[in-house]
Amino acid sequence: MSDRHPMTGNEMSGSEPGGLERHAYDVVVIGAGGAGLRAAIAAHDAGARTAIVCKSLLGKAHTVMAEGGIAAAMGNRWPEDNWEVHFRDTMRGGKMLNNWRMAQLHAQEAPERVMELEDWGALFDRTEDGLISQRDFGGHRYARLAHVGDRTGLEMIRTLQQRAVQLGIDVFMECTITDLLTGADQGSKKISGAFGYWRETGRFVVFEAPSVILATGGIGKAFKVTSNSWEYTGDGHALALRAGAALINMEFVQFHPTGMVWPPSVKGLLVTESVRGDGGILKNSEGKRFMFDYIPEFFKAETADNEAEADRWYEDKANNRRPPELLPRDEVARAINSEIKAGRGSPHGGIFLDIASRRSPEFIRRRLPSMYHQFKELADVDITAEPMEIGPTCHYVMGGVEVDADTELTGVTGLYAVGECSGGMHGSNRLGGNSLSDLLVFGRRAGESAAAYAAEVGDNRPPVDDAEVKAAQSAALAPFETEGGENPYTIHQELQQTMNDLVGIIRTADELSKAAEAVEGFKERVRNLSVEGHRQYNPGWHLAIDLRNMLLVSECIAKAALERTESRGGHTRDDFPMTDDGWGTKNIALTLNERGDGVELTQQPLPVMPDELKTFFESK
Known part of the structure; x- marks a missing residue:
């Protein structure tokens, strides 16, 4: 069967009698913010059949709230500025906990990505000489943020969205991904696709693809006071964990x-x-x-x-x-x-x-x-x-999915992560303006890498396991099976208050322990969630599904913050107010335990910076 979906107009590659819709692509990008759009454009340009799946409407991504500018050492205001200075500022802003290779690539490639945006139609403010204007921002030695008034994120999304539409990339709007599929051979941990549902109808959909790029943004809706929009429920973080990838730096939340x-x-x-x-x-x-x-x-x-x-x-x-x-x-x-x-x-x-x-x-x-x-x-x-x-206000999480610096590949074959849901680039604290250039630089790299892997796999892509699909369906529908159970809105409100009060700007061991204990209690209560009504647009059901992700990332944040007995960047311990050099050489990595009902922590060494880059920090 092949027709057009009534909601989106996208071509449907097939559907089944039970109402399960199926689509086949080479690369599926989950998220339509700056990172997702740039990744999709790169994958398409590399020859991959590409789809974008987004929780909201195209153009409504939280990237529009990045108002200040795009950090790039173009030297338009200060000729002395260069990638070396930008690299040094980024590393120092992250208190040297950044993945040095990511910070290097970011500083080196950001100017070219900004010029590329201009080539695609972005209308930047100009200097007196007609160059792209650049403004000052916290932590940057020189004025280096390319800007469009205080609406830079909006202009960036407009430009990338227009480019994606012009290229004819398929977009599935108002579609939530609830699970990643890792193939019939559970031991292989190779991506075979993604499972989700249409938010309006509740109808399930499967995307078959050997490459999936996570570009889902942050975790802010786990906190009561946040600048984040409603989509930021830690979806990419949780999807990656459940698929077998690791998260790093989750204790570092930027307020x-x-x-x-x-x-x-x-x-x-x-x-x-x-x-x-x-x-x-x-x-x-x-x-x-x-x-x-x-x-x-x-x-x-x-x-x-x-x-x-x-x-x-x-x-x-x-x-x-x-x-x-x-x-x-x-x-x-x-x-x-x-x-x-x-x-x-x-x-x-x-x-x-x-x-x-x-x-x-x-x-x-x-x-x-x-x-x-x-x-x-x-x-x-x-x-x-x-x-x-x-x-x-809770604004950004520096922590995210652990990825290879050059390709954005996670620990799961075929799974890539980029933007705020990836970790390593910003260390313990992100400088303003680095987020937008991060999306552009690593979005392009993720798209190219995912397309290359899909081409390498060819027709030998891992098959979708029907048992996995049925399990994903059952998990999504579970709240409808319980009568008189817990209200998802009540649990969400209590979670937000807990995170705000106990895992906020200033932290202590006692408060963090209480937060971790509270999250365990919420996890028990979530098993008894009850949702009324039907699957057609049902906000309570949507929140019930989102809660599973928010609780998982909240557990990661609280446990990692309790483990790191120092203050550094976005993580401040009142009982350990000083920065500890011993902690400056390692990350905390989190993975899902074997039972799948909690996370485990390990400490791992940071990648060692080459000597030639260390010279940038001498007497400066």
């Missing part, structure tokens, strides 16, 4: 320093770092610009230590000592958290971000149009005339 705190309906919504990059300063309730009190020893040589020096930097940058508001995000978030805890917070539990006293209304509306409208429409605040109330 963006600036999210909205008022009104409650928008609490956590991102306030771009561009506000600080364009001159915004942080003040407490006493009107003090407090960041000068929180400059770490590691960054003192590069950071202005008084207001006059910081103000001069914004005018001519002659001394190149950045304002403390542009320290890496983990440092700024901890400083804000300290001010709030000390009782110097704003009326709604945040602190103040002020650009109105620093820049003209015309400058603000031109450089930060989205922020101007966001605060005006959602909080009735005119940021050209008054400060914003902001506070830390």
Whole structure:
């Protein structure tokens, strides 16, 4: 049988009497953000028959919330900038826990990926000389973020989406993948496809493919206060674990320093770092610009230590000592958290971000149009005339699926991971702007690698195991089999509160142990979930399926954070406040246990950086 699906218009390669829909491809990309789209384009260009499967609508990916810019050492503002400096900034921002090879490739290839976007139609802001404009961001020595006002992520998605549609790549929208299929031979751990369902109808679908690329984003919806959109439920992380891959660095969760705190309906919504990059300063309730009190020893040589020096930097940058508001995000978030805890917070539990006293209304509306409208429409605040109330919000997870630096291949043959659901690139803390260039650089590499493997396999691809498919169906339908059981919304709310209270910015062994214990309790309760109604668009059922993933990644975060007895990057232990050199040489890897009902931890050494790259950190 071959026809067109009534929802998407995509060609259906076959269906079965029981309503199970089947499609066959060489490469299936799960996720349609910047990483997924760039991977799909690369796979298509390499000759693979490629499909994109996304949980939401095409163009609605969370990448649109990356507002500040794309980090790339193009040297358009500072000719002194180059990949070596970008590499050094990235490694130092990650507190040297990054996979050095990923950081190197990222720094070297980011400029070419930005130029490629421009070739495909991206409309960047320009310098006076007509080059792509680049702005300052926290942790970057030079202004290197290519930007489109404060809507860079939106322009990036628009450009990649238009390219994918132009190439004719098949897209399956509003389709959730619940399980990866690893072939009839369970011992081989070779990808044979993916199993999912249409969110509107509840109808099941199987994608047969020897190569699957995970590009599903992050885990933010496991936390109560987050900048993340509803799709970010740790799907790729959990899918990879259940398929046999490992996760690394899961203890490192980035709390963006600036999210909205008022009104409650928008609490956590991102306030771009561009506000600080364009001159915004942080003040407490006493009107003090407090960041000068929180400059770490590691960054003192590069950071202005008084207001006059910081103000001069914004005018001519002659001394190149950045304002403390542009320290890496983990440092700024901890400083804000300290001010709030000390009782110097704003009326709604945040602190103040002020650009109105620093820049003209015309400058603000031109450089930060989205922020101007966001605060005006959602909080009735005119940021050209008054400060914003902001506070830390769960924003990004540095941890993810362990991959090969050059190919993005996981520990499962045929499975690749890229973007926020992959680990290693950012170490213990991500610099702002590195996320978008990460998506482009490694999205392309993953797509090419997946296509090459599919071509190598040819017609000898692993077959889909019908028993696996039936097991996936049974697991998905389980909540309908229980009457009077647990409500998924109640468990989700309790999980979010637990993660917010016990696995937040500042952590202790006692709190982390309680969090891990609570997650175990949630896992027991999830076995008794009950969903009412039918499979046709049923949000409660969708959440029940998502909960399985959120609980798995929450367990990984809590256990890894308890294991790492130091403070580093996005992981701060109140009971171990210092950075421990011994921990600076190893990652924590997590895998699913043999029973499949929990995760196990192992400590493994970091890849050793070559001597020629170590010289970049000497006396600089």
